[in-house]
Amino acid sequence: MNRWPEDELSEITESDDLHIAPFREDGETYGTPTRIWSVAVEGELYVRAYNGQDSSWYQAAVRETAGQIETAGMTKEVSFESVEDEVLKDHIDEAYRAKYEGSPYLDSMISERARSATVRVRPRGIFDRLRAGEPxxxxxxxxxxxxxxxxxxxxxxxxxxxxxxxxxxxxxxxxxxxxxxxxxxxxxxxxxxxxxxxxxxxxxxxxxxxxxxxxxxxxxxxxxxxxxxxxxxxxxxxxxxxxxxxxxxxxxxxxxxxxxxxxxxxxxxxxxxxxxxxxxxxxxxxxxxxxxxxxxxxxxxxxxxx
Structure with a gap:
């Protein structure tokens, strides 16, 4: 299991310019980057889809489990994992409230619709790529x-x-x-x-x-x-x-x-x-x-x- 280096995770969450691009169905080309909010909880990076599970990027992330993010001047190969733990989702809600307090979009991002489309994002190293069958x-x-x-x-x-x-x-x-x-x-x-x-x-x-x-x-x-x-x-x-x-x-x-x-x-x-x-x-x-x-x-x- 790859975890974010502490300094990189801080840069990502502080920059607030994360663009996410899961692989398309061919498993080789990236989808159109989508700008989304991100938060860190206990050393892990999490994102949510504003439109919930109907979101096209969310569906691609869950289906392909891998892709790319661009943020804080970095481009990173990443893996995606859907989050089911309701207690963890509560902690992620708290992180959203702390980071985006005052935003008119906050209520939507902690709604049941968005909670159902919570995704853990981890750096994807060479062993992840090999295990996934990538040359x-x-x-x-x-x-x-x-x-x-x-x-x-x-x-x-x-x-x-x-x-x-x-x-x-x-x-x-x-x-x-x-x-x-x-x-x-x-x-x-x-x-x-x-x-x-x-x-x-x-x-x-x-x-x-x-x-x-x-x-x-x-x-x-x-x-x-x-x-x-x-x-x-x-x-x-x-x-x-x-x-x-x-x-x-x-x-x-x-x-x-x-x-x-x-x-x-x-x-x-x-x-x-x-x-x-x-x-x-x-x-x-x-x-x-x-x-x-x-x-x-x-x-x-x-x-x-x-």
Whole structure:
């Protein structure tokens, strides 16, 4: 979760010139900027739509969850999240009263209509963009943050692969991915992962020796999944075009409940392995695998249903 630096948040709320532009439906171009009021509550930035949920910018913000703001001489990539908490909305009302006291529009901005269209606005960093599946060039100004995370993960992976019991391994995997690994899940070393913060592991998962995860685009392993030795899962790719090749193209990989990935298999980006399905040893999976299906080969193809 990205939070605003204190100095930037102060500049934004003091300037009172915020223009908001959520993405259009193509997810690439911005809508027409709309000037709106903004307030800060407990270190977070909030906005509301004067016309409530009928507002076009509000509908785009909720639908696309991302876009851009221009304010205080800054242009920022941001994420949008609808606010449902009524107590928080009360605090936001108080912030509006304090900031816009005396304005003829204040009553409208704390009305039920506007309250229903309250949006949290957060800065959108490189990891948010990657997790959303957006291509990111390797010379992106924020790419150094990826390198920092990789270095952190390298240090933790060294400890993980020197661990002497499965509980210790679970502990270090949890540190790497940023969430507790359930005690029913087992990972055998060596285990290799480049970043970790975009990996999620379910309950009663088994990961055998020498598996490798590249997870900038997101890797989700659901409950009861078995992953055999030397399996490679990558959620990262690059364009074939030489002029664009130094661009990270993320694509989430999801392995659904009770699937089994055979030894030495490779799962490429933007692939979903269906529930109960089996990927044969040595297969290279380039497309989604339906539930209750066995696939094999290079590239993997369906060989039978279960």
């Amino acid at each position: 990111v060039p390797l010379d992106d100004p924020e790419y150094a943050k990826v390198s920092e995370e990789v270095n952190r993960t390298i240090r933790l992976t060294k400890k993980l692969n020197a661990a002497t019991d499965v509980d210790e391994i679970r502990h270090y995997v949890g540190e790497i991915i940023g969430e507790e690994v359930d005690e029913s899940t087992t990972i055998f070393p060596p285990f290799h992962i480049n970043v970790g913060k975009h990996t999620s592991l379910g309950r009663n998962v088994f990961i055998n020796h020498a598996c490798s995860f590249l997870d900038l685009g997101g890797i989700t392993i659901e409950d009861e999944v078995m992953i055999s030795a030397r399996v490679n899962i990558t959620s990262e790719s690059h364009p074939v075009d030489p002029d664009r090749r130094k661009t990270m193209v993320p694509g989430e990989v999801v392995v659904e409940r009770n699937a089994w990935i055979g030894a030495g298999a490779t799962i490429l980006p933007d692939v979903r392995i269906g529930e109960n399905s089996v990927v044969a040893a040595g297969a290279v999976v380039t497309n989604d695998v339906p539930a209750n299906t066995v696939v094999a080969g290079v590239p993997a193809e369906e060989v039978r249903e279960l």
